[in-house]
Amino acid sequence: MHAVIQEEKPAEGIVLVNGRSFMTNSKGGLDPVDNVKPQHKLEDQTVRKCIAFAADLSAQIGRFRGHTAADLTALDAILAEQYGARIGGKKGNRTYQTYDGLMKVQVQVSDLIDFGPELHVAKALIDECLMEWSADSRPEIQSIVTRAFNTDKEGQVNRSDVFMLLKLEIEDERWKKAMEAVRDAIRITGSKEYVRFYRRASVHDDWTAITIDLAKA
Numbered sequence: 001m002h003a004v005i006q007e008e009k010p011a012e013g014i015v016l017v018n019g020r021s022f023m024t025n026s027k028g029g030l031d032p033v034d035n036v037k038p039q040h041k042l043e044d045q046t047v048r049k050c051i052a053f054a055a056d057l058s059a060q061i062g063r064f065r066g067h068t069a070a071d072l073t074a075l076d077a078i079l080a081e082q083y084g085a086r087i088g089g090k091k092g093n094r095t096y097q098t099y100d101g102l103m104k105v106q107v108q109v110s111d112l113i114d115f116g117p118e119l120h121v122a123k124a125l126i127d128e129c130l131m132e133w134s135a136d137s138r139p140e141i142q143s144i145v146t147r148a149f150n151t152d153k154e155g156q157v158n159r160s161d162v163f164m165l166l167k168l169e170i171e172d173e174r175w176k177k178a179m180e181a182v183r184d185a186i187r188i189t190g191s192k193e194y195v196r197f198y199r200r201a202s203v204h205d206d207w208t209a210i211t212i213d214l215a216k217a
Contacts (some may be wrong), residue, residue: 012045065195094104094106095107102109103199105196106181108195109193110191112189113186114189115162116187117185121181126165148164165179196209
């Protein structure tokens, strides 16, 4: 019998050419492994290890998200069909809870908002007001307006500050027309669903979020 010789698979990031080991550089060329600095090899190995774990975790979260959505949808269907009951309000926000009151799952539906061309009219009217009030206007109003229309990308504004403008009580007719234009500019372009998980030790304790966000873990 002849022994079966298995060729050893090269390590991740290593390319074998005619029996020699190379690493692909950022320009697509091949550098002999022996010519690559040790710190660059170590960095390459560490990043590949982290990315492998991240890819696996991302796949797990994707499966988890799909299973959660399927389970909650199935529960909604059973409640609707068998009991004529429905969890949540018209907007789609729902809260599911264990019988002992120590665990809950919340589904929150948030509107995706954009702004139409009326916003340009609002900005022009607001600018008129600020120019006329320049000496008397409060610095905080000027600050909110600046932040609201300080766009990073064309067509994008700071939504939270735009909505802050609507809360200001100002009697100037041009300002009121500007706020009407802001309201007319609001477009709901869709919605996004967020699922959050909570638990607590007893019904007298505050809820603690089960953290899935990597930045907050």
